Amino acid sequence: AQSVTQLDSHVxxxxxxxxxxxxxxxxxxxxxxxxxVQHPNKGLxxxxxxxxxxxxxxxxxxxxxxxxxSETSFHLTKPSAHMSDAAEYFxxxxxxxxxxxxxxxxxxxxxxxx
Amino acid sequence: DGGIxxxxxxxxxxxxxxxxxxCEQNLNxxxxxxxxxDPGQGLRLIxxxxxxxxxxxxxxxxxxSVSREKKESFPLTVTSAQKNPTAFYLCASSPHRDTGELFFxxxxxxxxx
Numbered sequence: 001a002q003s004v005t006q007l008d009s010h011v012x013x014x015x016x017x018x019x020x021x022x023x024x025x026x027x028x029x030x031x032x033x034x035x036x037v038q039h040p041n042k043g044l045x046x047x048x049x050x051x052x053x054x055x056x057x058x059x060x061x062x063x064x065x066x067x068x069x070s071e072t073s074f075h076l077t078k079p080s081a082h083m084s085d086a087a088e089y090f091x092x093x094x095x096x097x098x099x100x101x102x103x104x105x106x107x108x109x110x111x112x113x114x
Numbered sequence: 115d116g117g118i119x120x121x122x123x124x125x126x127x128x129x130x131x132x133x134x135x136x137c138e139q140n141l142n143x144x145x146x147x148x149x150x151x152d153p154g155q156g157l158r159l160i161x162x163x164x165x166x167x168x169x170x171x172x173x174x175x176x177x178x179s180v181s182r183e184k185k186e187s188f189p190l191t192v193t194s195a196q197k198n199p200t201a202f203y204l205c206a207s208s209p210h211r212d213t214g215e216l217f218f219x220x221x222x223x224x225x226x227x
Contacts, residue, residue, distance in 0.1 A: 004156075009154070032214050034215070041202075041221065041223070042221065043120075043204055043206075043218030043219050043220045043221055044157075044204070044206075044216070045218070046215055046216070049214065049215065090156060092214060094214040102159075102214055102216075103156075104156030104157045104158075105156050106154060106155055106156045107154070107155075107156060
């Protein structure tokens, strides 16, 4: 069985300060991990993915995430927040197999204050 | 532009009525999916299809039905048997089944009056 826990349902940062969105996972096998972003009333867009290559993964819009097997974590970071980063972020885990095996976290709402 | 088109964006329904949500993709993707999103929850899989004329139930298929007669199209019908249909519905596709990289439409928001 697999699961994913997003440790914060809401995060607020000031524009220009770092962003940290936390995600822990559990999986019986070596997982693939993803971060998706969703702006209000829109679909989800893939930010980045980890699929057993480099543990530090760079994504779009300056985001990156580090896969830490010992801590079963895949936290999302960005050095400097921009107003346009305000959105909901989903951590997703997939065991080997089809996308039928995707498990979504409950989401973290990021607010960026001016 | 390639992408996924969902319609309508907003839909209101009276209790006891069936409604059909449209999903069309021009990405030439084999696999298509329907998810339901409720506030404060992650996405839950309703149905998925890996190939034309074939589809499988997801985690919450009760009260929903789908068809996949064409590669480009994967409509979802919310039937009167669905007890709590008010939600945001998202359609997605992927190039093949063995991937976590999904491409999403902009969603359809269904409200039952």
